[in-house]
Amino acid sequence: MSLGQLFLEIGGVILALAFVGRAAGRLGITPIPLYLLAGIALGAVMRLGDAPGEFIHVGAEIGAVLLLFTLGLEYTSQELRDNLRANRQVGLLDLALNFTPGALAGLLLDLPPLAAVLLGGVTYLTSSGIASKVLSDLGRLGNRETPVVLAVCVLEDVAMAVYLPVVAALLIGGTLAAVGVNLLVALAAFGLAFFLALRYGHVLSRLVNVRSDEALLLSVLGLVLVVAGVADHLKVSAAIGAFLVGIALSGEVADRARELIRPLRDLFAAVFFVFFGLQLDLGSVPGVLLPAVGLAVVTALTKFATGWWGAARTGVQTRGRYRAGTTLIPRGEFSILIAGLGLDLEPTLGPLAAVYVLLTAILGPLLARFDGQLAPLLDRRLREARAG
Template sequence: MHTELPALLGVGLILLGIFYLGFLSMKIKFPSVILYILFGILLADHLNDNEILHIASEIGIVLLFFLLGMEFSISRLGGIAKRAWPSGLLDVVLSFGISMMIAVGFGMDLFSAFIVGGVAYATSSSITAKLLDDNSRMANSETEFILAILIFEDLVAPVVVAILIGMGSGGSFAANDLLFLLAKITGLALLAIFLGKVVFKKFDHLWEKIEDEDFKTALLVGFSVAYGGLALFLGLSEVLGAFLAGMMLAEIRYLHRVEQTVVPLRDLMLPTFFIYFGTTIELGNGIPMPFLLGSLLVWSMVSKVLLGTIGGRWYGLSKKVSLRAGLSLCARGEFSVVIAATAIGTVKVMAGIYIVVAAFIGMLLFEQAPKITNKVYGKSKPKKKDLKVPGT
């Protein structure tokens, strides 16, 4: 007897689950992202390698970073890059380098330690961006610094993944391979700059002639997904491609009204990313290497707080805002999953547990960051002026 559920029924049940968990998170004041991840873990046996869920999750994460990219013009992004690179290098040393040294100190071989350093390195771009939006902190003074760090990590993380894949395949990762990867990242960015400055900056007249808003929405969604897909085709991150797509289209004037028509689609699709993320985590039996796991979790949080307090000051933020930024960068997520997938055995199981716990602790620190900074530095006096999203 055929008992397999129809795909349409499965999609409907997932959407109903998203509604219930979103409603529950509001009632119990608990981060919805964690509930979505746990939902994915519970349904992992039924949803593992589910192609529909995977595609929906890809669209959700692409739209999130596409809309973020639209907040930054090309000239604005260039200015941020000049200011962020010292903090970005500090992030590599603290979160990647020292985490790798901790793993070596616990007796790991260099390859496994490299994996551990990679897993502990990158802040979850999707979780952090979602929390910034949910907590109405997009207009805060630290948001530009946080996004700059996320962009820097999104450039470094594909390099780490490529090196791991090269090392794990039994061959060596030659200098030529690294140069080729950097060339692809540079080429994708230069293409975005060319299209933004030459093509889309002159798109205003055609844009005004299109009266049907649905066609405009199709253009926005189609271009963001296509450029994210191009990044994947080149072996890079779709998150990076989507951000660059948004940055390109930011050159079009009078885009804000149509931009808002994409927001409901993003809000519908984005929870599926966290559910799919949960289905990829293999918890295994028991907790392997508990002392190493505990040490990594503690250092992971400390390293990002140090990044905020030191790097934020280099970026020009106040002490209070720098601390708030550091506390907001602690969640690990999608890149950690990609890097953990290159591991085997107990290292992979430990990495899965680390990701879940680090995402949970990171989100709690994000939620409590304003309260913690107020206790340390005192409450700021409200200013009598309207705050705007950086770059607008």
């Protein structure tokens, strides 16, 4: 492919995202659902070459990493430690309510047992990238319910540090010893990174804090990508590695890094969301639409219940509980990844997960945006039910 063709295709995608972003601003909603729909539309009308497709794929991965990094910058290590300790029960409820529907649906659809376990992972995981984008777009990073959302996302990634190595080893027919080794490596890597971020984050902050904005941007971006790469090689989520770098940075350097990285985050986050839409093969949709809709409805309710209960435990009122529940509904990058692991085992996992992710990724941000209208209605219905 010529350089000119590469620029034309990438430029066309970015201009489409700019138009969609402006439309979302006029409507007063987060652009995430429109980015996803734009990806579907672009995939239907144009065929990207290998080079532009690869660029968008890599850009999507960088977007997920930067979203989690900037979310980590919002919290100190002590806040994170206290938050995780206080929300362990919410994490267990989240696992029970959201893994079970996917696994049961897999068995009802007559999928192989291991494919059903993979579908349970698809329905379990909230998209940390979408959740953090919703919180940022709607100005809710400082809200009382936000620590509950953060704790659920982090606890899910901790669970994934156990889940992914085990499933990967089973898929390739690994021995019990191989499963054990992969599991130990993943847990040790996560535990070490978590300890270093909490204990020595202030040292890292001093090392990267330079006067030059350019040097600081390059230092922070390079560090985030290196840590994310190491985390991925060790079978730990690249996004959670970036999140821990954000947690480690504090004080002045965190404030400056947040401002410097924001334009890059917004660019690659838009690419991240449109990539989901581009991946969806419209020809495969009819065969999986009914189970995907059913799963989306059931697990939207179970995620909402998770966020509602978690926020209620901390004394948050109805509107905050509603926001916590709706912010947790979207599934995303890791759900697609998990489904991709089992494509050779069960080909329908891919399109089923793609349609399911698309539905929840559109539903969650829209419900979160209209909390002012829907939360009072829900509160009134609950009061009437209790009175009855």
